[in-house]
Amino acid sequence: MKMAGLLGVSIPVQGFLPNTRSNSLDALLVEHDDFSSNELASKEEFWREIREQFGLSGEWVNLNNGGVSPSPIVVQEAVELLNRKTNEIPSRFLWSTLIKQRDETRKVLANLLSAHPTEVAIQRNATEALENIVFGLPLEQGDEVIVSERDYPSIVNAWKQRARRDKIELKWVSLDFPIDNPNKIIRKYKRLMSPKTKLVHITHINNYNGQIMPVAEIAKIAKSKGIEVLVDAAHSFGNLDFKVQDLHCDYLGTSLHKWLMAPIGTGLLYVRQSKIQKIWPLFAHPPKHDDKIEKFEHLGTRALGLEIAIIQATTFQEKLGLDKKWARLQYLKDYLLEELQKQNRFKLYSTSNPKYASGIITLEFKDKNNIRLYQALTQEKIHLGRITNGNINGLRISPHIYTSIEELDRFIAFVNDF
Numbered sequence: 110m111k112m113a114g115l116l117g118v119s120i121p122v123q124g125f126l127p128n129t130r131s132n133s134l135d136a137l138l139v140e141h142d143d144f145s146s147n148e149l150a151s152k153e154e155f156w157r158e159i160r161e162q163f164g165l166s167g168e169w170v171n172l173n174n175g176g177v178s179p180s181p182i183v184v185q186e187a188v189e190l191l192n193r194k195t196n197e198i199p200s201r202f203l204w205s206t207l208i209k210q211r212d213e214t215r216k217v218l219a220n221l222l223s224a225h226p227t228e229v230a231i232q233r234n235a236t237e238a239l240e241n242i243v244f245g246l247p248l249e250q251g252d253e254v255i256v257s258e259r260d261y262p263s264i265v266n267a268w269k270q271r272a273r274r275d276k277i278e279l280k281w282v283s284l285d286f287p288i289d290n291p292n293k294i295i296r297k298y299k300r301l302m303s304p305k306t307k308l309v310h311i312t313h314i315n316n317y318n319g320q321i322m323p324v325a326e327i328a329k330i331a332k333s334k335g336i337e338v339l340v341d342a343a344h345s346f347g348n349l350d351f352k353v354q355d356l357h358c359d360y361l362g363t364s365l366h367k368w369l370m371a372p373i374g375t376g377l378l379y380v381r382q383s384k385i386q387k388i389w390p391l392f393a394h395p396p397k398h399d400d401k402i403e404k405f406e407h408l409g410t411r412a413l414g415l416e417i418a419i420i421q422a423t424t425f426q427e428k429l430g431l432d433k434k435w436a437r438l439q440y441l442k443d444y445l446l447e448e449l450q451k452q453n454r455f456k457l458y459s460t461s462n463p464k465y466a467s468g469i470i471t472l473e474f475k476d477k478n479n480i481r482l483y484q485a486l487t488q489e490k491i492h493l494g495r496i497t498n499g500n501i502n503g504l505r506i507s508p509h510i511y512t513s514i515e516e517l518d519r520f521i522a523f524v525n526d527f
């Protein structure tokens with residue numbers, strides 16, 4: 110991995126940026142090479158060392174990584190260093206030096222998705238990525254789009270705005286979570302598909318309850334009817350192991366600052382090659398980019414250093430391995446549920462079907478005032494998500510790989526005593 114041209118010469122990222130922590134990560138991984146991801150999931154001494162990579166003060170217990178995750182120090186240092194270098198001679202460093210590095214980031218991200226780099230645009234977040242499709246897909250009055258009130262609210266708003274503007278019809282899938290049988294979900298989407306349907310919007314891992322949705326099955330049915338599919342992968346990218354081809358979608362948008370732990374303010378848009386030409390990007394592009402993925406990147410001046418530092422996050426993830434990350438997050442979720450169950454009665458809004466469960470859980474304590482509990486937890490500097498949507502009225506808990514069992518115990522003890 111090169112940062113060619115960063116200082117006018119070609120140098121590897123690791124050589125350019127302080128890498129003491131990266132070395133310690135390498136050593137840790139070598140030391141634990143013999144363990145399977147499932148064996149490693151419960152090895153606290155290993156995860157304590159991983160936590161060290163984040164340099165956290167420990168003041169807060171952060172159980173809302175589904176919102177935004179902290180980045181490992183190697184990523185933070187890259188951001189800070191590139192910011193400092195940019196500020197020495199901004200217009201030259203941005204537009205002559207960093208601009209040339211973006212394709213390396215694009216390649217690395219495409220590789221993670223198993224997509225072609227000519228299909229991956231670097232964005233600032235999932236909202237931007239998804240709204241490029243919501244507002245850019247040519248649609249006419251009366252065309253139908255399938256969406257759910259359980260999709261992410263700002264994207265639902267985007268679709269509602271599009272409907273008001275262009276008189277398209279939104280067809281709503283009703284989802285009362287938890288739904289343990291994926292066939293029920295598939296049937297709900299299928300039932301709404303009509304000859305007027307142009308696109309199905311679907312959230313890969315649902316933001317309200319962490320459920321993995323049967324995207325591929327729904328997309329295959331849509332495809333057989335000539336309907337396109339847009340996937341919101343904000344909680345699946347960098348979390349669940351998948352290839353974009355396996356989803357059978359045409360478009361996919363995600364942030365990178367959640368599960369990949371890339372710099373805050375980074376995202377990705379995938380557009381199937383054959384579909385690039387017809388989408389109108391949110392920001393105007395020159396005609397020469399009509400059929401090029403770069404058409405989605407004419408955003409004006411921005412912090413390009415963030416885009417380059419994404420590589421530090423992808424390197425971190427590749428070294429650690431998605432399998433270890435997934436196994437640890439499942440372990441933390443199982444631990445939490447098991448311990449909470451010992452003293453509490455709660456309604457679980459997340460699926461109990463392990464095939465469709467991520468590490469994110471949403472629950473409502475039956476014998477407690479959940480709003481007051483949430484407020485008291487915040488005062489105690491234990492941060493999680495408060496969810497009120499549809500039939501869900503509860504607390505969302507989304508630990509990350511730096512979350513320690515001690516932190517979960519602190520949360521559990523507080524809830525038990527409340």
Ligand SMILES: Cc1ncc(COP(=O)(O)O)c(C=O)c1O
Pocket residue numbers: 175176234235236237261264312314315316341343344364
């Ligand atoms: C499912 C889903 N989609 C999209 C978004 C928007 O992400 P961002 O704020 O990074 O644009 C979120 C944010 O939480 C989300 O949960």
